Amino acid sequence: MDLFGQKNIIIEYWQFFLPLVTIGISLILLNLNRKPDPRESSKPTSKPGAREERDLDPSEIESQKSAREDSNYDEDALTAALEGVAHKPYPGIKVTFPGGVEKFYEMVNDRRSVRKYSKRPVDWKLVEKCIHSAGTGPSGAHTEPWTFCVISDSEIKQQIREIIENEEYTNYAQRMSRQWTTDLQPLRTNYVKEYLTDAPYLVLVFKQAYSMREDGKKKQHYYNEISTAISVGILLCAFQSAGLNSLVTTPLNCGPALRNLLQRPASEKLLVLLPVGYAADDCEIPDLHRKPVEEILVKY
Amino acid sequence: MDLFGQKNIIIEYWQFFLPLVTIGISLILLNLNRKPDPRESSKPTSKPGAREERDLDPSEIESQKSAREDSNYDEDALTAALEGVAHKPYPGIKVTFPGGVEKFYEMVNDRRSVRKYSKRPVDWKLVEKCIHSAGTGPSGAHTEPWTFCVISDSEIKQQIREIIENEEYTNYAQRMSRQWTTDLQPLRTNYVKEYLTDAPYLVLVFKQAYSMREDGKKKQHYYNEISTAISVGILLCAFQSAGLNSLVTTPLNCGPALRNLLQRPASEKLLVLLPVGYAADDCEIPDLHRKPVEEILVKY
Numbered sequence A, B: 001m002d003l004f005g006q007k008n009i010i011i012e013y014w015q016f017f018l019p020l021v022t023i024g025i026s027l028i029l030l031n032l033n034r035k036p037d038p039r040e041s042s043k044p045t046s047k048p049g050a051r052e053e054r055d056l057d058p059s060e061i062e063s064q065k066s067a068r069e070d071s072n073y074d075e076d077a078l079t080a081a082l083e084g085v086a087h088k089p090y091p092g093i094k095v096t097f098p099g100g101v102e103k104f105y106e107m108v109n110d111r112r113s114v115r116k117y118s119k120r121p122v123d124w125k126l127v128e129k130c131i132h133s134a135g136t137g138p139s140g141a142h143t144e145p146w147t148f149c150v151i152s153d154s155e156i157k158q159q160i161r162e163i164i165e166n167e168e169y170t171n172y173a174q175r176m177s178r179q180w181t182t183d184l185q186p187l188r189t190n191y192v193k194e195y196l197t198d199a200p201y202l203v204l205v206f207k208q209a210y211s212m213r214e215d216g217k218k219k220q221h222y223y224n225e226i227s228t229a230i231s232v233g234i235l236l237c238a239f240q241s242a243g244l245n246s247l248v249t250t251p252l253n254c255g256p257a258l259r260n261l262l263q264r265p266a267s268e269k270l271l272v273l274l275p276v277g278y279a280a281d282d283c284e285i286p287d288l289h290r291k292p293v294e295e296i297l298v299k300y
Helices: A006-012 A014-033 A058-068 A075-082 A100-109 A124-134 A154-175 A178-183 A224-241 A255-261 B006-012 B014-033 B058-068 B075-082 B100-109 B124-134 B154-175 B178-187 B224-241 B255-261
Strands: A087-089 A146-151 A201-208 A210-212 A218-220 A268-277 A284-286 A297-299 B087-089 B146-151 B201-208 B210-212 B218-220 B268-277 B284-286 B297-299
Touching: A100 A224, A100 B124, A100 B224, A124 A146, A124 A201, A124 A224, A124 B100, A124 B297, A146 A154, A146 A224, A154 A201, A154 A255, A201 A224, A224 A268, A224 B100, A224 B224, A255 A268, A297 B124, B100 B224, B124 B146, B124 B201, B124 B224, B146 B154, B146 B224, B154 B201, B154 B255, B201 B224, B224 B268, B255 B268
Parallel strands: A146 B297, A297 B146
Antiparallel strands: A087 B284, A146 A201, A201 A268, A210 A218, A284 B087, B146 B201, B201 B268, B210 B218
């Protein structure tokens, strides 16, 4: 045994190297697995404005992460594309609701979630104008991060129904906590979703996490979920304005399968699915009430 | 050296145990660090409806987790409270937009984000009715998970402005990726936010993660973020219907400080902040265009 022979050191003391190698691999794995903390590298240490930031929820953290970590970034191209945007004087609102917000309230307060649809056809022009209206919503950095897929093809509607019913069956039978199932009880929800084939149209709203610029680089869409959900709020008002019933649903775990079915790109994720049409003659709704304004509004 | 003496085995071969112990600790650390997967314990193995579920985003995972993991759950109390909800026949929509969806589109397409406000007062009744309208939005299991805080007090507005400007200064100077700052360039956003004190009202919209029932137990609000963002879409339509300008902002990292200032409970998190009022006489807006409907609508 020669302690000073290089080859012999490795052979004799491999037991000492092994833990070091293992620790190294573990640290690499830990790091790969860890959610990166966007605040870590740039968190200010003594700025008076810096406050406790620990109770951000995952979507906030996600938004902020995408906003601060950017690969494929070409500032020059982006600046060149955007700095041509001129400003113009704004004369204020020109179009309001006939009758004002009192009448607008009457309209939106008349909206109810409808789970049973007539097969009576709906004029395509109405649906298209509703989607067009939804597209007027605001979005982070004006990215307009939404895609509205509108299905009238009965075979595709049937496929969507099968995907959702299979998954909902699993949800109800195996996955859901007893509480959620109980919460939904007064709404008589179950895994049979006739509205998915009865309603003349299904609208699947996808949020776009990013888009590809002409130069092939990614453009991040900050706050794409909030922006797209806001546009769904405008969509609901549009449906109501057109006399169309709808229902906002969030098919649990079905996003990937539905995205594949509709061949949407990986940048898009399903936010909500809405059947659209006229309520069936024998449609019933739960006799629920909305909170009075004093319960949702706090004055300061 | 006695290979068969227990004590001696450990002393002589500690080099063999060390890597095993290290691997064990690493696995434990990996597991602690990992985001829990709500599907793991109950994932079906051979159900035909079970599909690839791997590209859920964090907010989806969060929603599903809260839906399935429930402490403090008293099914009997919940069932007793809810099973009294009767169903009633639904005669269909009675109130639509005068002029239909074509006119509704004209109204929402007239909306622009306004960053410079007149100090001209706004009738409180208008603002209240807009909030009331927003409260008609749909929500997961009819939880109505939103609180609208409306600020007219000029001292509180000043405090809000200081919180946000300090934080925004830090954002702009230190935190933001160069891309985000560049994306926002055509909107002329910077860390000075005069609208926070100029606008007659600020509306801070909080999403409620849960509420407390009378028996002191938690009621989870599923999909509270999507629901609240949809209600903000309705709110924007309401402001437009009332002839009021607004602006949707998401003050980065300010949620906790603003929640503390307004003394909102821990169950509530800031989603967006909107100044509300009339555009200043010298208000300018970027000459941006919206995507044509063909770019946001896909027919199947």
